[in-house]
Amino acid sequence: MPKLGRSIWFVIANFALILLWACTFVPSQARPANQASAANTKFKIAGTVVNSITSSPLAKARISLMDTANRARIIFVVTGEDGHFEFYSLNRGKYSLEGARRGFISAAYEQHEQFSTAIVTGADFSTENLVLRLTPLAFVSGKVIDESGEPVRKARVFLYVENHQGGMKRIERRGADRTDDEGYYEFAALAPGNYFVSVSAKPWYASHLSPSARSGGSSSPGVTALDVGYPTTYNNGATDSQSATPFLLQAGDHVQVDIHLSPVPVVHLAFRVPEDQQQNGVQMPQLQKRVFDTVEYVGNEGMRSIAPGVFELSGVPAGKYSVVLPDPQSGRPQQSSQITLDKDGQELDLSHAEAMASLKLSVKIPRQTPGSPQVTIGMQDLRMRVIAANAIDAAGEVTFEGIPPGKYALVAFSPDKRYSVVRTVFSGVETSDHVLTLTAGSSRSGTVFLTVGVVNVEGFVHRGGKPSSGVMVALIPKDPQSHIDMFRRDQSDSDGSFTLPAVIPGTYTLIAVEDAWGFQWLQPDVLNRYLQHGQNLTIGELMTNTVHLPDPIEVQPH
Numbered sequence: 205m206p207k208l209g210r211s212i213w214f215v216i217a218n219f220a221l222i223l224l225w226a227c228t229f230v231p232s233q234a235r236p237a238n239q240a241s242a243a244n245t246k247f248k249i250a251g252t253v254v255n256s257i258t259s260s261p262l263a264k265a266r267i268s269l270m271d272t273a274n275r276a277r278i279i280f281v282v283t284g285e286d287g288h289f290e291f292y293s294l295n296r297g298k299y300s301l302e303g304a305r306r307g308f309i310s311a312a313y314e315q316h317e318q319f320s321t322a323i324v325t326g327a328d329f330s331t332e333n334l335v336l337r338l339t340p341l342a343f344v345s346g347k348v349i350d351e352s353g354e355p356v357r358k359a360r361v362f363l364y365v366e367n368h369q370g371g372m373k374r375i376e377r378r379g380a381d382r383t384d385d386e387g388y389y390e391f392a393a394l395a396p397g398n399y400f401v402s403v404s405a406k407p408w409y410a411s412h413l414s415p416s417a418r419s420g421g422s423s424s425p426g427v428t429a430l431d432v433g434y435p436t437t438y439n440n441g442a443t444d445s446q447s448a449t450p451f452l453l454q455a456g457d458h459v460q461v462d463i464h465l466s467p468v469p470v471v472h473l474a475f476r477v478p479e480d481q482q483q484n485g486v487q488m489p490q491l492q493k494r495v496f497d498t499v500e501y502v503g504n505e506g507m508r509s510i511a512p513g514v515f516e517l518s519g520v521p522a523g524k525y526s527v528v529l530p531d532p533q534s535g536r537p538q539q540s541s542q543i544t545l546d547k548d549g550q551e552l553d554l555s556h557a558e559a560m561a562s563l564k565l566s567v568k569i570p571r572q573t574p575g576s577p578q579v580t581i582g583m584q585d586l587r588m589r590v591i592a593a594n595a596i597d598a599a600g601e602v603t604f605e606g607i608p609p610g611k612y613a614l615v616a617f618s619p620d621k622r623y624s625v626v627r628t629v630f631s632g633v634e635t636s637d638h639v640l641t642l643t644a645g646s647s648r649s650g651t652v653f654l655t656v657g658v659v660n661v662e663g664f665v666h667r668g669g670k671p672s673s674g675v676m677v678a679l680i681p682k683d684p685q686s687h688i689d690m691f692r693r694d695q696s697d698s699d700g701s702f703t704l705p706a707v708i709p710g711t712y713t714l715i716a717v718e719d720a721w722g723f724q725w726l727q728p729d730v731l732n733r734y735l736q737h738g739q740n741l742t743i744g745e746l747m748t749n750t751v752h753l754p755d756p757i758e759v760q761p762h
Contacts, residue, residue: 359387
């Protein structure tokens with residue numbers, strides 16, 4: 205009996221241990237199973253690709269989906285006749301959605317400029333009824349006709365477009381073509397916008413006399429009548445870019461722009477280079493003309509040397525030009541003179557030309573890793589155009605020559621990091637401003653200090669307490685006109701989130717503006733209106749981690 209009792213108690217004790225194990229272990233095993241089930245939930249991104257103008261579905265469009273956390277992971281589908289697309293078995297995350305189809309502009313979801321809205325998957329997000337809009341390409345073609353109604357062959361045709369990206373309006377060249385034997389030209393695959401077309405050509409019958417031949421009395425009335433040329437002519441008939449007016453090219457349009465050329469008497473010009481500038485030789489002067497926001501070279505076919513340091517230019521239509529004298533050794537611009545050709549037989553003495561400036565910089569880069577980083581220093585004018593850019597050499601220096609006098613901002617470029625000029629030292633004076641003024645003939649040297657952006661700023665955009673997607677988010681530095689390179693922008697994703705990468709240390713105001721794409725928000729009076737209701741933010745010199753904003757940014761109306 206005592207032995208049997210001990211056995212019973214042994215069984216009871218073991219049974220109690222089993223119950224205790226079951227009570228403690230089984231629930232803990234069930235919790236990871238539930239968590240794994242939630243983690244393994246798959247999602248779907250689906251929708252329709254449509255023509256942005258007609259809203260009709262687009263078949264045979266190639267749709268790509270990229271995981272923003274792993275950009276090498278991309279999957280593709282092709283839409284059917286109904287324009288529908290679906291991506292199955294997706295993990296929770298953010299995805300970039302893009303579409304492409306022949307005859308349309310390839311675009312990402314809600315794309316504006318280089319920004320777009322990423323699709324966020326999750327139980328709280330609707331991702332199965334998206335609309336991806338693609339814009340039809342447009343075309344411009346036309347015919348160049350002379351004063352007799354005949355086609356002008358081999359005319360040079362240039363296309364310009366208004367660019368509103370970055371909050372500033374600029375007019376930039378978009379393409380070039382030459383007319384065929386029938387006088388036709390064409391520019392295909394264009395986005396909607398305001399465009400200009402210009403034509404440069406020479407009459408086939410023109411015969412230009414040099415100034416020396418004209419003064420020698422060798423010309424006859426018949427020959428003189430052929431001494432004509434075509435001025436550069438724009439789509440509205442203007443012969444100067446400042447008087448040109450744009451034409452609107454809408455999505456899918458095929459606009460025909462015919463341009464009629466009319467001959468005008470040409471003028472002739474003589475250049476005389478001072479003797480003290482001829483010691484190292486003289487290169488042929490170059491003729492330039494301002495076209496919208498840029499300066500373009502005018503052909504030198506009618507220029508020739510007639511004596512040491514003396515050049516003649518024939519066959520040039522009247523107008524405003526710049527004459528540039530290149531350095532005989534480097535070929536870079538050495539002097540420049542503004543002239544107005546309004547009468548025949550003018551002579552220009554280049555001794556009165558404005559000398560170009562030069563600049564030499566010693567560049568200091570923080571936290572420099574072994575090997576020289578790939579950094580380029582650029583000089584940017586007040587219209588945010590880079591007029592010169594050179595890479596830093598092995599000694600950490602960069603030199604600019606042949607720079608027109610003016611006011612410039614020093615900016616830094618790199619393929620893998622975001623740098624900014626934060627301090628400069630010229631003539632022993634240190635300043636946080638990276639804007640400098642170069643006077644005619646000046647030769648300046650100084651030191652520039654760069655900093656690198658390593659801080660990301662993340663947050664959310666709200667409208668009326670709810671997340672808002674497709675909104676432009678901008679981080680505006682203090683004194684924005686002097687620190688354009690410190691701007692950061694993004695577009696809010698479908699959950700209202702945004703990320704501003706590689707922010708430079710400094711003091712900022714963060715704004716979110718609805719429908720801010722395509723207008724000149726960078727203008728001081730416009731920008732100040734948004735800054736009044738923005739959120740202040742300071743990025744310290746020693747900060748290295750991502751900054752998560754505790755409060756959402758409220759959307760401001762356009």
